[in-house]
Amino acid sequence: MTTVEENSGPVTDPTSDYNIFDPEFVRDPYPTMSEIRESKCPIAHTDRWGGSWLPTRYDDVVAIAQEHEIFTSRSITVTASPLRQAEGPYAGIAAPPITSDPPDHHWHRRLILPVFAPQSVAKYEQGTRDLCNRLIDGFIDKGEADAGTDYAQQIPVRVISAMLGVRDDMADEFVSWVRGVLEVGLTDPIVRLENRNKIINFFREELADRKKNPRENDLITDLLNSGDKYPVTDQYVLGVCNLMLIAGIDTTWSAIGSSLWHFAQHPEHRKQLRDNPDLWPTAVEELLRAYSPVTMARLVDRDIEFQGCPMKAGDRILMAFPAANRDPRQFENPDEVILDRQHNRHVAFGSGIHRCAGSNLARLELRVALQVWLERIPEFSLVDPAAVTWAGGQVHGPRVCRVRF
Amino acid sequence: MRVRVDQDSCQGQQMCSIAAPExxxxxxxxxxxxxxxxxxxxxxxxxxxxxxANCPEDAIIIEE
Structure with missing residues (x-):
C-alpha cells in the first residue's frame, strides 16, 4: 500500500477510511476533520498508506503529543521511510531533535534552542522586512501577483539560508528539494530518497567547508564546535541542517500563504489590523490556530488502548493539530477567525518536548511578511478562488494563489 | 497575586509572553x-x- 494508485479511490466513511492525500481533503481538510471530531469515533483509523490513526479532539491530540514515551518520534511521517534510507552513505542521518527520543533528545534540542529563542530570532526581523519589500518591489507595478509563489514561498527559504550561512542563490533548489521530501515525496519513496540525498549531500559539503574555514557567529561552525559539551557528530549536525530545511520552509510558507488567502477575502480584517497595530501578536496566534499548517506523526512504542482504540506497537498516529485547533470543546466559534481572540491555547507548534523549536522564528516571519504586504498592498482580492491550489498531507497551505490589487 | 513558571512543564511555547509581555x-x-x-x-x-489559560503545557502557577 505505497503507491498513489493503490491508495486513492473514494472515501465513504472518513472515520474508518480517511485519506489525507484525497484531493478534496488536501484542498479543504476542515469539514472532514470536523466530521470525524464530532462523530462517535473521534480517533479515526485508515488502512490507506500503510495504516494510521487520526485523533482530532484537542485533548486527545495534546495527550498524545505529551506522552512521548509511548508515542515516539522514531517516525514522524504518515508513510514509512524509504527502506533504502536505512542503508548507504547517509544511513542514520535523521532530523534531530524532531526525530529524537529521550535521552538523546535532551541535548539534541538543548544545542539548538538558544538559536531560536525570541531574543535570538529578533535579529532577523529587519532582514526579513527588507526581503519582503524587495519581493513586493518586483511585482507591485503589475497589479497582480501570486501571493503563493511570488511571495510566501520566497520568504522562509531565504531566512533559513541566512541562518545556516549558505548561499542565497540556492533558494529555488532548496524549495524543490523540500517539496520533493514533503509533498511529492510522502507518496513517492523514490522521489523522497533522491531529494533527501540532495539535501544531505549539499550540507556535507558545507560541513567540510566549515571545518576548513571556520566562521564567526555561524550556526554550522558553532554546532561542529560543541563537542566539548555534548557528543556532537557530523551525523547530528547534518541532521540539524536537514531539519532546518525540511521543517523551516514549507511550514512557514504555508502559514504565510493561508493568511494572505484569508486576508484577500476579508477586507474587514485588513482594516482591523490597520486601525489596531497593537493587535498583531494576538492576530498572528489566531491565524496560526485557524490555519495550522502542520500534522505530525508518532510511532506507537507498545500495545496500548488509548481512548478505547486498540493501538499496536508500530502503529502510526497523525496528530491532527489543525483539527485540535478547531475543536469547539476548546475554542468558541472555532471555524471563525477572530483576530482579537483572547483565549487561544492553540497547539499549532505541537505540545510537549517536541514543541516546534523554530516557533519564534515562524511567528516573526509570519508577522513581518503580513505586515509588509498589508502596508504596501492594503487592498487586494483573489483573482479566481477556484484556481487556488493547495498542498496537503502533513503540511497544508496554498501554493498558487493569484491576487489582484 | 503572584505568578511562577513550572520549569519542568514549560516547553517554551511563549504563549504567556504574547498574552502578558509585561x-x-x-x-x-x-x-x-x-x-x-x-x-x-x-x-x-x-x-x-x-x-x-493560554499555556498548552499548564506550566503557569498563580498564587493568590
Whole structure:
C-alpha cells in the first residue's frame, strides 16, 4: 500500500477510511476533520498508506503529543521511510531533535534552542522586512501577483539560508528539494530518497567547508564546535541542517500563504489590523490556530488502548493539530477567525518536548511578511478562488494563489 | 497575586509572553521567565490569568 494508485479511490466513511492525500481533503481538510471530531469515533483509523490513526479532539491530540514515551518520534511521517534510507552513505542521518527520543533528545534540542529563542530570532526581523519589500518591489507595478509563489514561498527559504550561512542563490533548489521530501515525496519513496540525498549531500559539503574555514557567529561552525559539551557528530549536525530545511520552509510558507488567502477575502480584517497595530501578536496566534499548517506523526512504542482504540506497537498516529485547533470543546466559534481572540491555547507548534523549536522564528516571519504586504498592498482580492491550489498531507497551505490589487 | 513558571512543564511555547509581555520573558533557551518579583500590580492580573489559560503545557502557577 505505497503507491498513489493503490491508495486513492473514494472515501465513504472518513472515520474508518480517511485519506489525507484525497484531493478534496488536501484542498479543504476542515469539514472532514470536523466530521470525524464530532462523530462517535473521534480517533479515526485508515488502512490507506500503510495504516494510521487520526485523533482530532484537542485533548486527545495534546495527550498524545505529551506522552512521548509511548508515542515516539522514531517516525514522524504518515508513510514509512524509504527502506533504502536505512542503508548507504547517509544511513542514520535523521532530523534531530524532531526525530529524537529521550535521552538523546535532551541535548539534541538543548544545542539548538538558544538559536531560536525570541531574543535570538529578533535579529532577523529587519532582514526579513527588507526581503519582503524587495519581493513586493518586483511585482507591485503589475497589479497582480501570486501571493503563493511570488511571495510566501520566497520568504522562509531565504531566512533559513541566512541562518545556516549558505548561499542565497540556492533558494529555488532548496524549495524543490523540500517539496520533493514533503509533498511529492510522502507518496513517492523514490522521489523522497533522491531529494533527501540532495539535501544531505549539499550540507556535507558545507560541513567540510566549515571545518576548513571556520566562521564567526555561524550556526554550522558553532554546532561542529560543541563537542566539548555534548557528543556532537557530523551525523547530528547534518541532521540539524536537514531539519532546518525540511521543517523551516514549507511550514512557514504555508502559514504565510493561508493568511494572505484569508486576508484577500476579508477586507474587514485588513482594516482591523490597520486601525489596531497593537493587535498583531494576538492576530498572528489566531491565524496560526485557524490555519495550522502542520500534522505530525508518532510511532506507537507498545500495545496500548488509548481512548478505547486498540493501538499496536508500530502503529502510526497523525496528530491532527489543525483539527485540535478547531475543536469547539476548546475554542468558541472555532471555524471563525477572530483576530482579537483572547483565549487561544492553540497547539499549532505541537505540545510537549517536541514543541516546534523554530516557533519564534515562524511567528516573526509570519508577522513581518503580513505586515509588509498589508502596508504596501492594503487592498487586494483573489483573482479566481477556484484556481487556488493547495498542498496537503502533513503540511497544508496554498501554493498558487493569484491576487489582484 | 503572584505568578511562577513550572520549569519542568514549560516547553517554551511563549504563549504567556504574547498574552502578558509585561509579566513573562524568555531565558536563553526560550523558556518562560517571570519578569516581576513579588505581587503583581492589579492592572496585570487579567493578562496574567489569560497567559495561564493560554499555556498548552499548564506550566503557569498563580498564587493568590
Amino acid at each position: 509579566v513573562f520573558g524568555s531565558d536563553e533557551l526560550g523558556h518562560a521567565t517571570v519578569l516581576i518579583e513579588g505581587d503583581l500590580p492589579e492592572h496585570l492580573h487579567a493578562k496574567t490569568r489569560r497567559a495561564q
